[in-house]
Amino acid sequence: MTDLRELYQEVIFDHNRHPRNAGPLPDANRSAEGFNPLCGDRLKLYLKVEDGIIKDIRFEGAGCAISTASASLMTESLKGKTEAQAETLFKEFHTLLTEKAHAPASFPDKLRVLQNVREFPARVKCATLCWHTLYAALANNSQPVSTE
Amino acid sequence: MTAPNQLLDLARVRADFPILRQQVHGKPLVYLDNAATSQKPKSVIDAEARYYAEYNSNVHRGLHALSQQATDAFEAARETVRRFLNAAKSAETLFVRGTTEAINLVAQSYARPRLKPGDEILVSQMEHHSNIVPWQLVCEQTGALLKVAPINDAGELQLDAFERLLNERTRLVALTHVSNALGTINPIKRLIDLAHARGAAVLVDGAQAVPHIVVDVQALDCDFYAFSGHKLYGPTGIGALYGKEKLLNAMPPYHGGGEMIREVTFEKTTYAGLPQKFEAGTPNIAGAIGLATAIEYILGIGLDVIAAHEHALLEYATAVSKDVPGMRLIGTAREKASILSFALDGIHPHDIGTILDHEGVAIRTGHHCAMPIMTRFQVPATARASFAFYNTREEIDALYRAIRKVKEIFGV
């Protein structure tokens, strides 16, 4: 069994305590809402996309340490990326957590701290909620997404 | 039944539950998720196995010996449930899949044909989703309205508001006996009397009550009483619905099929009498036998002995919680069953649950199928430890050691 410290790494506590890019984004042109019915976590994601590039991204919501840190790390790693790059990252992140596959060398180290979540199957949805919400926002899907 | 006040032989009862002997993540299992489902004594597991190994057969259908034996055991199980609830007749105790199915049955067979647009169903703010959604469905079907009696900050029903909400349009009152998310024990007899005084029928959700409280449906005078076997140390997929005979007789069947008919032609079908009218199809025979065995088991210990032990555990756990900085109890009713719902400042319940699990301590985290309660207390979720008679003070110490570990890991 993976040690708890491998799940709750310092980076995760740091992002949980001081989430980056938290709060509303008044000039957002994309947004989506995510919901994890299992634990009641809710997440709102706002994006400002121009010429296919994510110029700004922020999130709001209350969640566990894993989901807050994941959202914080995700927003950090997506700023300046194209929509296509963001979609690729979503797929790589998802595969990393759900299929225990290796991520390509190009995958940001920053996001790898969440890799051990896959040893805690009940928590995978906490880490992926923000990414599913991102996917919906990029598709401009106005229906709230749910992890169930 | 054993004499009341006989002290609980903890070592002996724990030995009756094979699952309790195991280790989880290398630590002894501390099972404190009894409100979600309780563990099963060996006698229950054996009774189910014996049915399948020795007399598995369909009930009410065969002339052969095994069928007779299975039918006898199934009907004896019904009689055990009748005695457990002190129903007047065993025909008033229907086997169902559980509380959820029982409530849906009453919603569709009792409420739906009677409700007119503008009629009201009254529930409380502390209901489990299974005592909310079936009524919302029937309201959509009939144009009736769902009214909600509020609770106070301790998680107790506000009696004055409840009384004010009762009126001549109230056709049915559906209330939980004990709240699964808060532990609150409702003054159910008083609530039933108030509802009856207004001419409303009453369904009691007894899912969390029957493992702790002696229930006498005749003394309560409730119209319906529902519970699940799996929270009562019995199997999953079996439960019971008590209904007054007069009401059940007047209700149309819930499901159609075999077993529930008297005569079928393509022109017209006549239905069987109680209880078969509400038990279409082959029932959960092993489950019913297992449930009866579970009831015999807890009656053997004595519900009063069980309640006294669980209450002592709750008091101990509540007292220790006061020494944990940042720990807040959700649900502090004066009358409480052994449920400890809590929040830790700055730590999400989900993180609590994962770390406790690592220490071998099983609790539930989440909204406990009672989202309106989470809204009421403005929390996304709670952590909930729920105690059974086989739990010990040492296990509560283990719970608090694990809670301190959570705080240590989170540095709060």
Ligand SMILES: Cc1ncc(COP(=O)(O)O)c(C=O)c1O
């Ligand atoms: C108060 C209450 N009512 C109803 C239910 C539903 O029971 P079941 O899922 O066994 O049908 C539960 C179980 O969680 C409960 O605690």
